[in-house]
Amino acid sequence: MRRHRTAYLLAAPSVVLLAGVFAGAMLTLLEYSFHQYLPDGTDIAHTTATWQTFLTGGYHWQIVGETVVLGLITTVAAAVVGYPTAYALHRVRQSRWRYVGLFIIFAPLLTSVVSRTYGWELILGDSGVLNSLLEPVGLGPVELLYERSSVVIALVHILLPFMVFPITQSLGQLDPAFGEAAGDLGAGAFRRFVKVTLPLTTPGLIGGAQLVFALSISSFATPSLLGGGRVNVLATEIYDNVNNVDWPLAAVSSYALLALAVVALGVFGWLQRRTGRAEQGGVTAAGAASSGARGWSVWLAIVYVYVLLPLVIIVINSFSSVSYGTWPPPGLSAKWYANLFEQEGLGAATLLSLEVAIAATILAMVIGTAVAVSLVRHRMPGRGPLQSFVLSPTVVPKVAFGFAGFIYLHRLNLFGGVAGLVVTHTVIVLPFVVIVVTAALMRADATLDAAAKDLGAAPLRAFRLATLPQIRPALIAAALFAFVVSFDEVDMTVFLLSPDQNTLPVWMFVYMQKFQDPTLAALSTLLIVAALAIAATVAVLLARSGVFSSLTTSPEEPVAKVKEGSSA
């Protein structure tokens, strides 16, 4: 197949990485699930005993149940909060305010899961913000912490962007004929919503629900930290089994969690197809009426507070004068910042996190862009399976892959090094890079690439000169996203560090398990400031580089106002 050599060469690095690291680890894990550890420490291979223990033990089914319940409640709550939020954002007329709103909703993604979880601990704790508000009016104190409810509240907060984004996308496809429909008020508006807007946005809603459910059943740090040992889900169970050195049971639990994720994927996919068929009614216009505009603004304000509150509380608490999370802080001091810089191993952890995140980002960008080009610009045999394979890591819960990597890297004698961390992190961020770059490439004009080749550019140079400028904003976004995901990764990384290694989020995770003092608030505040600075820089960069990406060469276009020599 000489003809398709380029296509396969472009795909090869990703395939090698995924086969060598991801598939290798998952197969090792599968093999391990057919082991059994006896109480005296003997290791028996080729047995289904551990599977039998898992499948027949009522305790394990209870955990599976709790995982599903937690996932369902979180998903429903995220939908109840996220749908009206997306709708309200869609109604915001000034695009500037819409972008501000979207930025607020998405801003928490830039901060570590551990930070956000910590923020909720400060709010929901016995003497936290919530109880300090409820008690004076005689409603408290309520005990929310170390219960399922606190885990749900924090998970909804953490996963809200994943619900809002797909719904915003599908709302964006509706005809934004605001003014036109403004005369149609009251019952008419409601009926139109039920008959038109809701059905047309159902795919977005299901897409969001799919993401939130998948991410919540596999979330580890939040239930582990806020559940206080009382919220036992599969993810925490795997971690406990590993700590108790029952690796076969951890392997079985991992596959149970994976099975759950796959079933969920199937169910949501089925739902998506069903509504997709029902939706082909051919309605296009669905303007939002201007009625109740104030109500929507109030709703948005409440959501913004909910989204930003944990971050604000963290910042305030970092200046607290006392070591416990009481509200309001009795006095102000900077001692937690001083304390922070005295922490042992924090510098090394930060350095390792940066090192791994930068290496994984670069690696994933290079091989991910290559495989995206192969998928979009070539029609070689095996394209479909290749795409599924490249995206498959998204289906596997990170805890499961983390534990699999733990065993696998041990076998390869790579455990405890930086290389193992970099390749596993690359596996995790690769699908995101591929998704973002693929979408950008599909929008990019392939004839520009052909034109560059025609004018004498060899394929690689044609890509650099003609295609790259078109997809640059997407590449920046993908790189930023990959960096953030890798830099904040906890669920997988906890399994992959040797005792003398630490990454920043894992350091925070471990610290939060042991201590409650605002040192973590000080660190989180610094991270929030850094994230905001990076986000602002990137936004400015994107605005600068994106200026000409929107200009097309459609010949029908009228002569534009010309500023000679501008931006040359």
Place this chain on the structure above:
Amino acid sequence: MTGAGSSSGPDAELRGIRKVYDNGARGVEQVDFTVAKGEFFSMLGPSGCGKSTTLRILAGLEEPTSGEVLIRGEPMRGRPAHRRPTNMVFQRLALFPHLTVADNIAFGPRLRRRPARQVAEIVGSMLDLVDLAGYGKRYPAQLSGGQQQRVAIARALANEPAVLLLDEPLGALDLRLRVQMQQALKRIQHDSGTTFVYVTHDQVEALTMSDRMAVMNEGRIEQIGPPAELYRSPATTFTATFLGDTNLFEGTYEGGLLESEGIGVKVTGPGRAVSVRPEHVAVGRGLTCANRYHGRLEDVIFQGASTRYHVRLASGVLVISERREEAGSTLTVGDEVETGWDVDAGVVLNH
């Protein structure tokens, strides 16, 4: 590259080109033609007949499934686009939106590592050639459609290609601009002396601009020749009907007569069909030509320099006549009339 092989042989030659795309779609079935040096050669055909495919194969942007491409006598097999002495003006222009007009034009020369001064000279002379001096610093989006078109042509010519390939370059322009650009293109071709292979599905464009043209249909060449020859002596029913209007009578031949849909048409020789151009069809009363039929005048369409008459014969067949003179001006719709033509006005077709 222009200096190489400036012998008297053809600039471009396609031999037995066939292209099946990876998804099984048939791009072209069988294409053969040669283009002489300095010639303006057009490919004309309906949408999807394989014009762009043929051009992309010439450019090296697509590998033919079988067959051979020669440029200036040199086989191009396995030679990718960026190493061929051809350049293309794309159906959708494909100007680089992030580069200025000057940088777009300089794109090719810079890739060929021409020194900066020479690049500036080329850009200057190309802008002059396409009448866009002073527009170098603009971005493509700041130009009108016709201007963008000329930039695309200048960019392709800046590499001094042996053959310039143009894929419906005027397709997106309105009629007035299109006529202007047709003249500009002819002038540019004349001034640069470059061989043009020009794709269009506008027959007027092909007829007026080409030295020679090929009519394509369903991935095959129907006929090649100078425009007048193709118009006057079409070899196939497809060419006859696709180029201009015609009265086509299909039927069976017997003894100098073609029996078609209830009428007999005297023809010059055996064949499957006969094509009679409307301008060779007379209409009126007391005609003397060899083929004469009675019918009813169904429509009279005044077209300025000429007038068209639609005559419905008793058999139901519609005959169209186009006359320059005022002879028929006394006729009105509904009149019983005669219509007819001489035997040698009919072109006998066998395919």
